[in-house]
Amino acid sequence: MTSAERDTLPNTATSDDLENMLEHTFTNIGQATKDFKMQLRPREVGSIIHNANGVATVSGLPNVGSEELIHFRDGLLGIAFNIDEDEVGVVLLGDYWKLKAGDQVQRSGRVMDVPVGDALLGRVINPLGEPLDNAGPINGDIRLPIERPAPPIMDRAPVTTPLQTGIKVIDALIPIGRGQRELILGDRQTGKTALAIDTIVNQRGKNVLCVYCAIGQRGASVAKVIATLRQHDAMEYTVVVVAEGSSPPGLSYIAPYAATSIAEAFMEAGRDVVIVYDDLTQHARAYRELSLLLKRPPGREAFPGDIFYLHSRLLERATHLNDDHGGGSLTALPIIETEAQDISAYIPTNLISITDGQIYLSPSFFELGILPAVDVGRSVSRVGGKAQRKAYRTVASNLKLTYAQFEELETFSRFGARVDTASQKVIDHGQRVRMSLKQAECTPFSVEEQILILLAVKEGLFDTIPLASMPKAENSLLITAKDIPKTIRDNIESVKGISDEETQTLVDLAKAALARFIVSETDITEPQKNTEDNAGTAPE
Structure with a gap:
């Protein structure tokens, strides 16, 4: 008991008061000793043996775990990769050229986190x-x-x-x-x-x-x-x-x-x-x-x-x-x-x-x-x-097969071989499928817009439109997509999909939007026929 504490004791202090005072004093001493021991907790400190190209070899960390985070000087971190008997291979996560052999390293006791x-x-x-x-x-x-x-x-x-x-x-x-x-x-x-x-x-x-x-x-x-x-x-x-x-x-x-x-x-x-x-x-x-x-x-x-x-x-x-x-x-x-x-x-x-x-x-x-x-x-x-969505399966179920057939026929026709009328129609339709799938960067299409375009492709509404007019025709469909009734929009987004009547409504909207771009079939196929007639003819 200190002299100051002794002076504060009343003259009539009992033995119980003295006992409580002593217990309080010993408690403070015990807590101070515990804090001191915490400060003296042992730490594993090693040193760098070799450092080059983002990988360091470290010694002196016998208890380090795989993928444990390692602290280097200046706040640089590393991950323990190779755990050998005498040394540890560490992957460095920063400016490794600032480190040199002999620098101290220390375990963190945790893995890398973010x-x-x-x-x-x-x-x-x-x-x-x-x-x-x-x-x-x-x-x-x-x-x-x-x-x-x-x-x-x-x-x-x-x-x-x-x-x-x-x-x-x-x-x-x-x-x-x-x-x-x-x-x-x-x-x-x-x-x-x-x-x-x-x-x-x-x-x-x-x-x-x-x-x-x-x-x-x-x-x-x-x-x-x-x-x-x-x-x-x-x-x-x-x-x-x-x-x-x-x-x-x-x-x-x-x-x-x-x-x-x-x-x-x-x-x-x-x-x-x-x-x-x-x-x-x-x-x-x-x-x-x-x-x-x-x-x-x-x-x-x-x-x-x-x-x-x-x-x-x-x-x-x-x-x-x-x-x-x-x-x-x-x-x-x-x-x-x-x-x-x-x-x-x-x-x-x-x-x-x-x-x-x-x-x-x-x-x-x-x-x-x-x-x-x-x-x-x-x-x-x-x-x-x-x-x-079910609406996609309704309008694009056979599109991949159609596109594959077109690519095969297109490759065949490049050799100058004559193709019959049916094959030529497949090629013409496939070219418009390809044009309809083209898309500029950072111009996402909504589900309704995609459904309307794919439905027009499926119904062959683009087949009578010249390829040069396809971008304008597609843009007209995008404007028309805003006029799709709300009930059809909701069904397109839903699991139920669109009915046959709703599909026909969309077809009618697409026909109306594309009417001004349609030309006669003769105007579309005539250049192709001329190309076929000239195929294989050597220039004079």
């Missing part, structure tokens, strides 16, 4: 969750690990709700459902990113959130995408995760996993989400670079043996949850770049086997100005009509 939640909507961040848009810090207390197990099969529901892309050729022939994984592949500069951005733009007002993940892209390309999203007011429901091409390979590696955790948080809250990975070719190359630097055994094309697992564990997280788990969905649109139209290469075949279908963009179509350059013959949706 902030999630509504505070991220409209923001541009890096894979670490740090803002890149100069819009202030991100206010969010909830964080999720970037690597999470995929939902169990029993927690999932069938994919039955359509995801409208606003792109006619996809919604009609290659439908995508909410919770599906649809691969977009093609050579460079064929419009793969534009296809994904159009899908994001079309989600405005549909209560669907979007996550765009740029992996290894040029800064100018990413800035253009962000500008397009802002121009069409799509950033308000979109999160952009960016790992530029100049970033360390570690950031490119974790980028899609971090973006998926952000999307999963929305899905688990009962929301519908679309995530775009642009592109997984760069992701696979970044992982190959890290694996070779870590001296892991290379396999085919120098990729490590677990390259398939790299993408399968990522895309398996995209699903449609059942009602017991909120009913949310995560639709994945991974992008893959092919070389010389070779879809049988190593990484493309891996992704094709993982996903639920693919959309192939042909450079030949792109050069001919057929945009979007979707090759219908090589594209497929393994969910198909199960995730398509």
